[in-house]
Each structure stands twice: as structure tokens, then as C-alpha cells.
Amino acid sequence: MLAGLLSAAAGDLYDALVREGAISLDDPRATGEAMAELIEKGFARRSYRADPDNPVIAAVEPAHAVDNAILAAQKQALDQQRMIVAAREQLHSLQAAYRANNGVDDAGIELITDPKRIGALSVELCLSAHEEFVSFSTVRSQKPPDPRTAMTFPAAVADRGVVLRAVYERAALGFDGAKAIVDACVDVGWQLRVAPELPMKMVIADRHTALVPIDPSGSTGAMLIRTPTVVAALRMLFELVWGLAVPVGGREAGSPNGLTPAQAKVLDLLATGMTDGAIARHLDISERTVRRHLTALLEVLQADNRVAAVYAATRLGWLR
Numbered sequence: 001m002l003a004g005l006l007s008a009a010a011g012d013l014y015d016a017l018v019r020e021g022a023i024s025l026d027d028p029r030a031t032g033e034a035m036a037e038l039i040e041k042g043f044a045r046r047s048y049r050a051d052p053d054n055p056v057i058a059a060v061e062p063a064h065a066v067d068n069a070i071l072a073a074q075k076q077a078l079d080q081q082r083m084i085v086a087a088r089e090q091l092h093s094l095q096a097a098y099r100a101n102n103g104v105d106d107a108g109i110e111l112i113t114d115p116k117r118i119g120a121l122s123v124e125l126c127l128s129a130h131e132e133f134v135s136f137s138t139v140r141s142q143k144p145p146d147p148r149t150a151m152t153f154p155a156a157v158a159d160r161g162v163v164l165r166a167v168y169e170r171a172a173l174g175f176d177g178a179k180a181i182v183d184a185c186v187d188v189g190w191q192l193r194v195a196p197e198l199p200m201k202m203v204i205a206d207r208h209t210a211l212v213p214i215d216p217s218g219s220t221g222a223m224l225i226r227t228p229t230v231v232a233a234l235r236m237l238f239e240l241v242w243g244l245a246v247p248v249g250g251r252e253a254g255s256p257n258g259l260t261p262a263q264a265k266v267l268d269l270l271a272t273g274m275t276d277g278a279i280a281r282h283l284d285i286s287e288r289t290v291r292r293h294l295t296a297l298l299e300v301l302q303a304d305n306r307v308a309a310v311y312a313a314t315r316l317g318w319l320r
Contacts, residue, residue, distance in 0.1 A: 005069045006041065009034040014043050017059035022047060030057050042068045108226040111214075118211070118222045125205040132163040134238050136202040139171045158189030165191045167238070167245050169198040173269070174278040182248065182282075193245035194272040202234060210234045246271045246319065259300070259318070266293040271310045271319050 002011045013034045017023070023030055035057065038044035043065045047058040059065070112118055126133045158164055166185065172178065173194060185192055204210045210225040212234065225231055248268050259267065262283075269279045276294070280287045294306070301316075303309040313319050 002066070002069075005066070005073070006043065007034070007037060010037040010041075010043070014038055014059060014065075017044060017057075018062065022050075022056040022058035024054070024056050027057075041065075041072070109230075110224040110226075111221060112224055113221040121211055121222075121224060122203050125203055125209060125211060126157055126164075129157060129162045129205045131206050132165070133157065133206075134164075134204050134235075134242075135166045136169075136198045136200065136238070136241070137166055137172050138169040138198050138201050139175070163191075164189050165242065166193075167198065167241050168192065168194050168248070170194055170196050170272050170274060170278075173248070173272070173274065173282050175281070179282045179284055192248050193242060194248045194269075194274075195241055195245040196273055198241065199237075202238070204231065204235055204238060207231065207235055248272065259297075263293050263297055263300075266290060267297055267309075267313055267318065270294070270297070270306060271313070 002014065005011075006014060009032075013029060013032075017038075029035055035044065039057075043060055044057055045060055046055045048055045050056065112121070164185075168182075173182070182192060200213055202210065202212045208226065208228070208231060210231045212223055212225065214221045214223065225234070246268065265283060266279060269282060274282070276287050276290045280290045283290070294309075297309055297313075298304070301309045301312040303312050310319070
């Protein structure tokens with residue numbers, strides 16, 4: 001009853017007062033939270049008309065009560081609108097002060113030199129994404145990422161439908177523990193591809209904010225970019241690389257091409273240009289096992305070498 005003006009309990013109590021009449025002060029409903037709300041909002045009042053010595057609580061006539069409530073709501077909305085206007089008027093001076101103190105230029109580019117803040121921003125951008133989050137991952141860093149913590153945070157983001165895509169530089173899959181990171185990414189919904197080489201690290205959230213390093217390793221700082229034209233150009237770069245990159249990740253058993261799951265994984269990594277040793281480290285198997293799978297692939301694809309095998313697999317549609 002009167003949703004938006006009264007709580008459900010207060011609305012039901014007002015309906016009872018209107019239909020059943022006033023209640024005495026001894027009635028348990030007279031001292032409850034619902035009654036307090038009705039009196040505060042002008043839907044009920046004490047009445048001394050019947051007996052000045054024994055007042056009751058009666059409903060205010062609906063036409064007056066609702067009109068008063070609507071006027072109060074309109075006044076509140078007007079006050080909020082005035083507050084918004086005042087806040088926007090103050091925004092310009094506050095924004096100018098922020099830009100001056102944080103190195104942000106008028107083009108919407110903020111220079112960040114604190115490594116901890118750069119790392120935190122990557123996570124914040126992913127967690128705040130509403131539609132998509134894309135990234136480039138390279139090996140141009142002081143040490144490889146820790147498989148125990150790397151890229152496990154986006155699970156909640158994927159759960160609400162955000163598209164997560166990442167392109168890895170080929171060398172980024174060659175270190176120990178890379179497979180654990182890839183598996184963790186796939187488990188939480190990432191789509192992964194591998195490119196022979198990437199120009200830099202990069203993350204882009206929802207096509208409006210990008211974070212890119214100043215130098216290849218990202219050790220000296222990064223730029224937080226909100227300029228629409230620059231972000232659009234970086235987004236186009238990502239899509240061009242994504243289209244040329246090779247998908248990587250778990251492949252289910254029973255592939256229509258008849259390969260075993262292990263052979264299918266080796267074929268995926270072979271297409272990225274990885275060496276036998278890199279494939280072995282990534283899959284946590286021996287190089288001898290890798291070579292055995294390669295021999296089987298060459299036989300199945302009737303190819304004389306690795307390049308011919310990848311070409312044949314691509315022509316047959318075995319590579320995604």
C-alpha cells in the first residue's frame with residue numbers, strides 16, 4: 001500500500017486505520033515503528049475529538065496525507081537536484097587541483113610511477129569492468145609471475161558476464177608455472193591466445209580506460225589513459241593482434257579431429273611457434289614425450305615437418 005511513500009508495514013497499518021478506524025494508545029500498534037513512521041510522515045495523528053481525556057490515533061484523510069507526502073518527496077528531490085548542481089559547479093576546481101597534484105594533463109592521461117599503484121590499478125580496472133576486459137601479457141619484467149596468485153581475481157567479474165580476453169607473448173608461456181597460470185585463467189573464464197611477440201603490456205577496461213607502461217618492462221611507470229581516441233586506437237591494436245594470435249588453453253577430450261587431448265594441446269602450442277622445450281615446460285611433461293606427440297601429429301597430418309603440420313592442421317580447421 002502506497003509503495004514508495006511508506007514502508008510495507010506502515011502502508012498496511014495505514015490501510016487498517018482507514019478501513020477499521022482509530023486505535024487507542026493502549027493498542028500495541030500505537031507504539032511500533034510503523035506507527036512512528038505514519039505520524040512522522042503525516043499519515044496519522046492523535047485525535048482528541050471523541051474524548052479529550054482519552055486520545056486515540058487516527059488516520060489522516062488520504063487526500064491530505066498523500067498530497068503532503070508527494071510535496072515532501074518533491075521537495076527532497078529538488079534539494080537533491082540543487083546539491084547535484086552545486087557539486088558539479090565545484091567539480092571543475094576540484095578536478096583542476098587533482099590533475100595538478102597527480103600529473104594528469106588535459107588530454108585525460110595520468111602518469112603513475114608508484115609500482116604498487118600500477119598493480120592495484122590493473123586489478124581495479126578488471127574488477128570494475130561491466131562489459132569486457134582485455135590485456136597483453138609479456139615477459140618484459142624483472143621476474144615471472146607467481147602461479148599461486150597471478151590472474152585469479154577475475155572470477156567474480158566473469159560470473160557477472162564480463163568478457164575476459166588476453167593475448168600472451170609466446171615467451172610468456174615458456175617459464176616454469178606458466179601452465180598453472182593458463183589453467184587458472186581458463187577456469188575463471190578467460191579466453192587466451194598467443195602471439196609470437198607483443199609491443200608492450202596493456203590492459204583496457206570497457207573501451208574507455210587503458211593502462212600502458214612507459215617502458216617495455218613497466219618498471220619506470222605507466223600511463224592511465226581515458227582519452228577516447230587514444231583508447232580506441234589501443235583497442236584496435238588489440239583486435240588486430242587478437243585476430244592473428246593462436247588460441248591456447250584446455251581442449252576437451254573427444255575432439256572431432258580424432259586427436260587425443262594431449263596431442264591437441266601440443267598442436268595448439270606448436271602453432272604458436274613454441275620450441276619442444278617450451279612446450280614441455282608448459283605442459284609439465286618431458287621433451288621426449290613432446291617429441292613422441294609431434295611424431296604422431298606429423299603422421300596423422302601426413303606432414304614432413306612442424307611448419308607443414310601447422311599448415312595442414314589450419315587447412316583442416318583443427319586449429320581454432
